[in-house]
Amino acid sequence: MATTEKAKEGGAIRETISVVIQAILLAVIIRSFIVQPFSIPSGSMKPTLLVGDYVFVSKWSYGFSRHSLPFSPPIFSGRIFGSDPERGDVVVFKYPPDPSKDYIKRVVGLPGDKVQLRDSVVLVNGQPIERLQNGMFEGDFQGRIIQTPIIQERMDNGAMYGTLDVQPGSSGDSTPVFEVPEGKYFFLGDNRDNSADSRYDVGLVPADHLVGKARFIFLSMENGTPAWHIWKWPSDMRWGRLFDGL
The missing domain is CATH 1.10.287 (Helix Hairpins)
Known part of the structure; x- marks a missing residue:
């Protein structure tokens, strides 16, 4: 028994x-x-993404590399079933100087493009991206609550999104021409004066560092509230941002 x-x-x-x-x-x-959730830890993509947003990222969008796998094992090089992102896509990628870190920015330059900022205007292959003011954004900038215009950009493929230029005339608003070679991409944050991106130490991002395309916001918490604090959802959830597409 x-x-x-x-x-x-x-x-x-x-x-x-x-x-x-x-x-x-x-x-x-x-x-x-298939899909991986990511949280937004910084304001570099305001007004599109806020600190405390949680997004779903589709892993199949640009094919697969070793960075698609947990811990990025060096079991193969390049991309399998690879395809280019489109200008305007919001993409999670591995930070080239330290691939253990994930960054999220917007694709502006594709392989073969020449990208430059001139007095806050983005030029792709010599053509300025269309800009117009579309409302105001209120938020915390370096410890101060301020209002700043939302500058809507429209790319030649129809992609439209809001950007912020909190300090017009700052060093990142005018740049040399960046020539994007084959197999690399140029990224910008939507919060142009508060973003570490391809203008700075991020540099041009190799294709095999792309993790996936950000699709939509599935949670959004304010006041620094962790998502697992379910009892605070009624007061701290930004309900109006849920399922916003990117």
């Missing part, structure tokens, strides 16, 4: 372990090849 009970206990343990392993494998597959 005791032997039978022990056998049943052993079978239950093995079944539990098997279920756990299958769940982990399924989670790894989903995270690596």
Whole structure:
């Protein structure tokens, strides 16, 4: 009798372990090849993304590289089923100087493009991106609550999005021409005076550092509230931002 009970206990343990392993494998597959959630820790993409936003990123959009996998194992190079992002896409990528860090910015320059900022105006291949003011944005900038115009940009492919230029005439508003070689991309943050991007140490981002395309916001918490503080959702959730597409 005791032997039978022990056998049943052993079978239950093995079944539990098997279920756990299958769940982990399924989670790894989903995270690596289908969709991965990311949280927004900084204001570099204001007004599009705010600190406390959580976004879903599609992993298949640009193909797969070693950075699609957890911990970026060096098991192969390049991209499998690779394709170019489009200008205006919001993309998560690995920070080239330290691939353990994830960055999220907007694609402005594709391979073969020449990109320059001139008095806050973005030029792609010598053509200025259309700009117009579209409302005001109120937010915290370096510890001060201020209002600043939202400058809507419209690319030649129809992509439209808001940007901020809190300090017109700052050093990042006018740049040399960046020539984007094959296999690399030029990124800008929408919050142009408060973004580490391809104008600075991020540089031009290699294709195999692309992680995926940000699709939509699925949670948005203010006041620094962690998403798992469910009891604070009624007061701290930005309900109006849920499921906003990017």
